[in-house]
Amino acid sequence: MNIVVTVKQTFDTEAKIVLDGKGSIDGSGVNLVINPYDEFAIEEALKLKEKFGGDVTVVSVGGERVTEAIRTALAMGCDKAVRIDDPALANADEWAVAEILAKAVSKLPCDIILSGRIAVDDGSSQVAVRLADALGVPSVSSILKLDIEGDAATVTREIDGGTELIEVKLPAVFTAQKGLNEPRLPSMKGIMGAKKKEIAVLSLADVGVGAGDVTAKMGVPKFSLPSPRKGGKVIPGEAPDAARELAKLLREEAKVI
Amino acid sequence: MNFELTEDHIMMRKMVRDFAEAEAAPGTEERDEKEEFPMELWKKCGELGLAGVTFPEEYDGVGADYISYAITVEELSRVDAALGVTISAHSSLCANPIYMFGTEEQKKKYLPPLATGEKMGAFGLTEAMAGSDASGTRTTAVRDGDEYVINGTKLFITNAYYADTYVITAQMDKSKGNRGIAAFILEKGTPGFSFGKKEKKMGIRASATYELVFENVRIPAENLLGQEGQGFKIAMTTLDYGRIGIASQALGIAQGAYEQALKYAKERVQFGKPISELQVIQFKLADMALAIEAARLLVYQAAFIASEHKVPVSKYAAMAKVFAAETANKVATQAVQVLGGYGYTRDYPVERMMRDAKITEIYEGTSEIQRVVIAANILKD
Incomplete structure (x- = not known):
């Protein structure tokens, strides 16, 4: 069973986001990690590989720094990787990334495509689903359990207030929700072995996409940070008086009771 | 000259730190309190390759360098110095002399x-009358046909009772002293090999420390390590490399205590502001950071030399060990001071770290012995 995992490198979830004067995110000096939801996808792929054999290929779109995330995936046990890097990708939107991934993935032998259900940076949850659409295969999002038998998958996915059991034929795309598994740490041997594994770096031309074919349909002119939290209010005085004052403020000022 | 860690080192540090924080940290204080050996964690360390970092792949090791090993022990010790010394004693004092x-x-x-990590290792050198001076070794080995017969008692043996494999020293000819x-x-x-009392220690209380008792223990002649008469040299070389592990442990303790003090100083409000805004606290934090950076450079330098084999590691390992150990003690003591009354309670980890730090100035050669080693090296040149 051959599996493709699409991986995105994101800011460390504890990173402090800083904007420059133009409303763009200043990523310098920020610690980058594998998108935490993609780690669930990697772990699931590795578990399937351990059960059924085959290769796990990591596919990622992005510049040189993405290699760090890819190496971590390889250290965890993925077999090889493809990184698609091209100057034309500077302003790629979700549609463009999905189109490029589809071209790249269609060249790989693959029964299952796994991804995180959301990237913790832009949180659009679009790429994996668009990828499935571009490949013409079914997709199941936010999965909590994945069982494979032959060319069929039985999947439990999270829905609001419960779960849904879905049966689907492979090949298919699945996006991983927290709870699917507990991602392993790379072992020392895994880390040492990761640099011996192949990372193919492909341009748009290499995957068969013309730069003009993936001009972004969507632009992001500006980011903004939430307004800083205002300081709390301390109500002085003895407890019974303070409680009365608090109740009054909650009703009249905050209007929550 | 290149002070950068490699990509592998950075990934290893992240992995060991993630492991230590997720798996070790939640139970460190309880294991300390109960003097409970971290057996489950040891097994997980083995699965991650932390029990065989420096040994070649042909012996199922990781085949990484000593800096990887230093980072491993440092990161484990940052949250649990007892776990750190378990790995250090196993790797440096048992597996390494067998390897070398x-x-x-x-x-x-x-x-x-x-x-x-399927098996754990320990090292038996110290005795009641043989501490800094190994020539006081009273445990005896006598050749009898295809066997050696061992009699005696070893003291303060880290990992003992839990360990499966022991490298021990014994006197075969008292007239020859160390030789x-x-x-x-x-x-x-x-048969005949048993464990005496378990030591009740000030710090690293979760680490196991027992006596080894040998009563007519017969071991096959093929279990002689090196040559007869070479035991002292083997022990000293083992300690030269082992000191990199203890230096890394001390560095980890210092780093852990410093982080606790830094965090607390930013949160604790006195005189209407966080105490980190008081210069007296700032100077303490600056001194901690300064000593830790210097210690880290010495430790990684010794680790680098241990991997490169271009010059003898002895002097550099001794320097790293004494400096890191003294740094750990200074930093942990000052961290308790920054936390004040809270730091003196067992509700905050700096109290444990201050107790844990002390041993790094004592075992695998006291700070005094490190200075003897350094002096002997510089006077010889």
């Missing part, structure tokens, strides 16, 4: 299970 002085047969037999000592590989369960 063992025959091919001994290496093939003993190293793979040690490197994978009469031999080293042996001994397996747990050998």
